[in-house]
Amino acid sequence: MGSSCDELNWDIKECPSPTYGLGYDDGTWETLGGSSTVPGSMDRWVEVNDIMLRLGLPIFIEGDLSKVEWGRFLRDVGGLVKAVVRDGYNPFEDMGNVVKRMGGGKKTNLASTFQVLYVGLTPTGPGSVLKTVAPALFGLLSSMEMLGSQRDEGGRKIHGVHYVEGGFGTIVDGIVNLLLSRGVLFRPGVKVSKIEPRKDGGRGAEVDGEAFDAVVCNVDVAGALENRLVRTRENTRRQNEEGIVMSPSVLQFHWILEGEEAKRKLRAHNVFLSDDEVGSWDAVRAGDKSVSRNLQNSGLRPPPFNFYVHNPGCGDDTACVGGGTVLMALIPIACGTKVTEEEVNKWEGWVKERVERRTGPIRVIYSKCTTPEGWEDKYGLKGGAVFGASHGLLQLGPTRQGCEVEGLRGAFWVGASKRPGNGVPLVMIGAEKTAREVMKFLDRS
Ligand SMILES: Cc1cc2nc3c(=O)[nH]c(=O)nc-3n(C[C@H](O)[C@H](O)[C@H](O)COP(=O)(O)OP(=O)(O)OC[C@H]3O[C@@H](n4cnc5c(N)ncnc54)[C@H](O)[C@@H]3O)c2cc1C
Known part of the structure; x- marks a missing residue:
């Protein structure tokens, strides 16, 4: 829109390294992304996905051939052919199968595939790549996040995880102010x-x-x-x-915690991964009935599930002015799931318990939850499919x-x-x- 980040008041920074904290079921903790190197067992997977990102972004995503750098393009096609022949890489096959073939152990595979949640798919399990399971080509999401902030040959940053100081509302404010200055009329709240x-x-x-x-x-x-x-x-x-x-929905918890221990112990982005590679995505796949069944059957024991926690205070001081820690947790669940208050409390307890394995005891002094119905009511999203x-x-x-x-x-x-x-x-x-x-x-x- 002919403007600049300065004019929009956007201070965009690279996420402190390492970008990700990974908490596994057995209580172990690893970090990934930023300037830390990609584990050797993930090399081949990240390499081919990096190629897919460079090939896919200008051609299939932006649909703009003028952004293709043809010398690089030919080298990348060569690299892709090598991965297909040498490693059995198939961009249209179930991602879980491909990463098993190319990656390392179970933990590596979990860490290499959870990003497909962002596009509303599961990495493996029942279902097909036509509808609900991610084809391997979506591995480009992991290479985008795991490789440090590199630039492509045209100078564009296509890797790394960034944030805008002051939170995402700053992006919205910048755009609104710019449009107002260009004479755009808004009718908010209508x-x-x-x-x-x-x-x-x-x-x-x-x-x-x-x-x-x-x-x-x-x-x-x-x-x-x-x-x-x-x-x-x-x-x-x-x-x-x-x-x-539709893609899955999410249960979202916003927490304010007493003290800064959690802020220090977690990375800016954290993923808590269950050992059960297939079953942990059941909540996403199952829909209304089996999520409740799962909850009933499990009694006090939580079903296997994966979730994400954002710790914006890691890097952005404006997130926790006055001390304390703010966290936002996203628990993927099937679109259209009806969640009762009692179930919300159970999920919250299970999430807290897994976070505490890393942080030690935390005291939540404010908590707010958004359910699939909440997303639908507020944003008109069918079944809360965020x-x-x-x-x-x-x-x-x-x-x-x-x-x-x-x-x-x-x-x-x-x-x-x-x-x-x-x-x-x-x-x-x-x-x-x-x-x-x-x-x-x-x-x-
Ligand atoms: C918790 C969460 C975390 C996310 N994190 C990321 C992230 O880190 N990175 C990323 O890239 N994406 C992220 N996403 C996804 C991203 O936010 C969405 O894909 C994106 O905002 C969708 O844009 P949109 O324009 O389709 O919808 P929206 O941004 O939802 O805009 C639609 C607008 O229409 C308005 N509206 C709806 N119904 C009406 C009506 N009847 N009349 C008038 N207005 C109406 C809504 O209020 C809303 O403002 C996240 C999503 C969620 C929910």
């Missing part, structure tokens, strides 16, 4: 209930009865179609078929929702469930594409 064809036959669409030359919908695609927020002239292809496969439409091969690249709302000319999608996909960087790339399509539409019509 909930849209319908987007439909214009009654006067003019170009564009109507939002709650008000006509616009073009309309961009940021409400998630599945929720917007299902709730008839977006009213197309005819049923869209996706509505007619079996619908969009990562939008899942990224199985049937909803990836050309098979994912495009910019235009089918059956409603002049209306466009933006956000996690359209191409190229979810997460802030991909949503931004997708937003740029939508903006171009809107401009083309306005020029044409």
Whole structure:
């Protein structure tokens, strides 16, 4: 948008090294990422994923061939062929199988695959790469995070984990202020209930009865179609078929802790991994019934599960002004799961117990939980699917929702469930594409 980080007031810094703390079931603790070297047993896996990232980013994600550096491209294709022949790497196979073939032991494999949670998939187990299991090509997420802050040959930073000082709200504030300065009008707090064809036959669409030359919908695609927020002239292809496969939801806990012990003992990003490579993803796969069954059967014993903990005070002092520690835990659970208050308390206890294996006893002085229903109510996300439409091969690249709302000319999608996909960087790339399509539409019509 022709602005700079300074102008936007964004102080973007690299995450203190090592980036990740990994807590295993047996109580052991390892660190990974940043300037620490990748364990030898992960070398081949990280190497091929690094190649996939360089090949995939400009071509398949950004769709911009001008960003391809062709000399490097040819070397990378050579490297990929070598990995296929030498290591049996297959980008379209179940990631769990491939990493077992190429990686080291169980712990290494767990550490090399948990990142697929970010795209709403599981690394292995029942299901298929067409819908819910991650194909090995998503290993590029781990190489992006585990390799230190390198730049590609065009000088772009494509590796490493970064943060903006002051928290993510700073990003939003920067964009809002920039747009205000460019004359954009906001109507905050207004909930849209319908987007439909214009009654006067003019170009564009109507939002709650008000006509616009073009309309961009940021409400998630599945929720917007299902709730008839977006009213197309005819049923869209996706509505007619079996619908969009959603990613999991998460239980989210925000904690404020007394003292700074936890802040010191945890890294900025922490993943607690269960020994049970397949069963630990059951909560994500199972849906409503088996999560409750699991909870009932397990009695006081927790089911195997993996979770993530963010410790923003590691690096960013503005996160814990006045002392103490703030933590945010994400526990992946199936989209649409109904969680009772009693279950929330059980999950919280289980998470706390696993965190304490690393930190020693912690005292939570403030706790707030968001459940799948909470995500749905607040953001219109179907079943609380915080990562939008899942990224199985049937909803990836050309098979994912495009910019235009089918059956409603002049209306466009933006956000996690359209191409190229979810997460802030991909949503931004997708937003740029939508903006171009809107401009083309306005020029044409
Ligand atoms: C806990 C959590 C942690 C995450 N961590 C990361 C991370 O570290 N890195 C990363 O890249 N991604 C992360 N993500 C994912 C990332 O936040 C999403 O993929 C991204 O924000 C999706 O963008 P979006 O534009 O589709 O939706 P949103 O950012 O949700 O924007 C949609 C907007 O539409 C508004 N809206 C909904 N319904 C209506 C209505 N009827 N009328 C008017 N407005 C409406 C909502 O209020 C919302 O502001 C995380 C997500 C969660 C939940």
